[in-house]
Amino acid sequence: MTLRLYDTVTREVRDFVPLEEGRAGVYVCGLTVQSEPHVGHVRSGVNFDVLQRWLRHSGYDVTFIRNVTDIDDKILVKAEAQGRPWYAHAAVMKRELDRAYAALNVAPPTYEPAATGHVPEMVELIETLIEKGHAYAAEDGSGDVYFDVRSWPAYGELTSQRIDDMEAAEDADPRGKRDPRDFALWKGRKESEPSTASWPSPWGRGRPGWHIECSAMAGKYLGSAFDIHGGGVDLRFPHHENEQAQSRAAGHPFASYWMHNAWITTAGEKMSKSLGNSLTIPSVLQRFRGIELRFYLVAAHYRSHVEFSFEALEESAAGFGRIEGFLDRVGGAAEVEKGALPPAFTDAMDDDLGTPAAVAVLYDAVREGNRLLQAGDAAAAREQAGAVRTMLDVLGLDPADPAWGTGSGDAGKADALTTAVDVLVRGLLDQRAEARAAKDFAAADAIRDRIKAAGVEVEDTPDGPRWSLGNTGSTV
Numbered sequence: 230m231t232l233r234l235y236d237t238v239t240r241e242v243r244d245f246v247p248l249e250e251g252r253a254g255v256y257v258c259g260l261t262v263q264s265e266p267h268v269g270h271v272r273s274g275v276n277f278d279v280l281q282r283w284l285r286h287s288g289y290d291v292t293f294i295r296n297v298t299d300i301d302d303k304i305l306v307k308a309e310a311q312g313r314p315w316y317a318h319a320a321v322m323k324r325e326l327d328r329a330y331a332a333l334n335v336a337p338p339t340y341e342p343a344a345t346g347h348v349p350e351m352v353e354l355i356e357t358l359i360e361k362g363h364a365y366a367a368e369d370g371s372g373d374v375y376f377d378v379r380s381w382p383a384y385g386e387l388t389s390q391r392i393d394d395m396e397a398a399e400d401a402d403p404r405g406k407r408d409p410r411d412f413a414l415w416k417g418r419k420e421s422e423p424s425t426a427s428w429p430s431p432w433g434r435g436r437p438g439w440h441i442e443c444s445a446m447a448g449k450y451l452g453s454a455f456d457i458h459g460g461g462v463d464l465r466f467p468h469h470e471n472e473q474a475q476s477r478a479a480g481h482p483f484a485s486y487w488m489h490n491a492w493i494t495t496a497g498e499k500m501s502k503s504l505g506n507s508l509t510i511p512s513v514l515q516r517f518r519g520i521e522l523r524f525y526l527v528a529a530h531y532r533s534h535v536e537f538s539f540e541a542l543e544e545s546a547a548g549f550g551r552i553e554g555f556l557d558r559v560g561g562a563a564e565v566e567k568g569a570l571p572p573a574f575t576d577a578m579d580d581d582l583g584t585p586a587a588v589a590v591l592y593d594a595v596r597e598g599n600r601l602l603q604a605g606d607a608a609a610a611r612e613q614a615g616a617v618r619t620m621l622d623v624l625g626l627d628p629a630d631p632a633w634g635t636g637s638g639d640a641g642k643a644d645a646l647t648t649a650v651d652v653l654v655r656g657l658l659d660q661r662a663e664a665r666a667a668k669d670f671a672a673a674d675a676i677r678d679r680i681k682a683a684g685v686e687v688e689d690t691p692d693g694p695r696w697s698l699g700n701t702g703s704t705v
């Protein structure tokens with residue numbers, strides 16, 4: 230079967246035909262580093278990590294670009310609230326994101342451009358749009374520059390909308406706009422904003438609008454035309470619609486395929502900071518291993534909404550435990566030589582990354598392997614284990630992958646020790662919280678002193694207490 234992918238524009242599963250045979254260029258919208266990443270945030274990272282792994286396994290030379298938005302309104306607001314420079318806040322949150330990706334074995338992209346490092350490319354693209362009659366500078370002296378949506382007849386094609394049916398763009402003051410739906414390409418600096426959050430431009434000091442960032446970065450690293458553009462389903466409009474419009478209006482063919490992963494919801498609502506129902510990665514990893522959380526995310530199809538619950542995660546972890554148990558019974562994953570992929574697994578992955586069907590094949594292989602062990606056919610069971618390990622490797626779930634820190638030696642022991650210490654410290658922190666709630670501050674201080682005497686530093690943050698080992702650099 231040929232690899233087939235669901236294209237958001239055509240709303241159908243299409244054969245994947247790359248622009249250049251044997252090569253695949255992929256751009257994925259990364260996160261805005263405004264706060265700690267939660268489970269909903271990292272789903273996109275995991276899903277598109279599976280895509281790049283499958284493309285590579287299928288023989289493609291993949292250039293995988295995933296950007297970081299490190300300047301925007303929310304970053305400025307959060308940084309001000311915390312009394313630190315916006316760039317320092319963004320840097321801290323970027324490190325949290327890196328740790329979250331690493332904890333879930335999300336492979337690094339070919340390159341990870343940051344928006345603030347590509348302002349000249351954005352200015353150049355905006356100038357091109359103005360020259361072509363698709364953008365204009367506001368006449369109110371604000372320094373804002375807008376994309377003229379009515380100058381581009383195809384505007385709305387990605388999400389199948391008519392311009393007159395769209396709501397007004399809320400990314401800038403509408404006073405300087407010709408049409409309320411016009412969106413900001415450049416935002417003139419406001420006196421209330423720090424001077425460091427602005428750059429020189431032909432229209433005065435300011436900073437780029439959100440949408441122009443990805444068009445400029447995708448073009449720089451993948452060229453004016455590339456194969457796949459991905460991101461969360463919530464980005465289809467206005468972000469991706471605007472990306473496509475401004476890029477094509479500038480004369481760039483842009484993406485051939487658009488892929489979008491669905492939300493993770495809690496109580497039927499999208500998991501987000503604004504709803505207060507987010508679950509940060511460090512908090513989830515207090516209860517589950519990273520490999521178990523990844524398995525939970527991978528087992529669902531990337532286009533299916535997932536209703537998150539710890540009960541479902543526990544069930545998924547138990548299922549993964551059965552897979553690991555089989556590998557242990559044949560000598561351990563590290564001792565198993567990888568084998569050939571079952572055709573049914575390949576067919577599932579080629580069918581729009583059908584991970585639910587692929588995981589079903591994985592479970593079938595484990596059941597057959599256990600049957601062979603019971604029958605006393607160790608050689609056949611070991612061969613079955615080789616297929617299991619290869620399937621896990623494709624999904625980024627190979628227990629023997631050093632990225633999980635589960636191998637033998639000091640690294641594995643250090644990982645296990647950190648986990649054990651975390652459980653103990655968290656227990657003491659819970660006792661301290663109970664004492665403070667009961668206004669027994671002497672007991673709370675005594676618990677903190679016990680923790681500190683053990684060489685553990687505790688920092689109280691808006692998201693709860695965080696501990697660190699000063700001599701190791703470990704932070705949880």
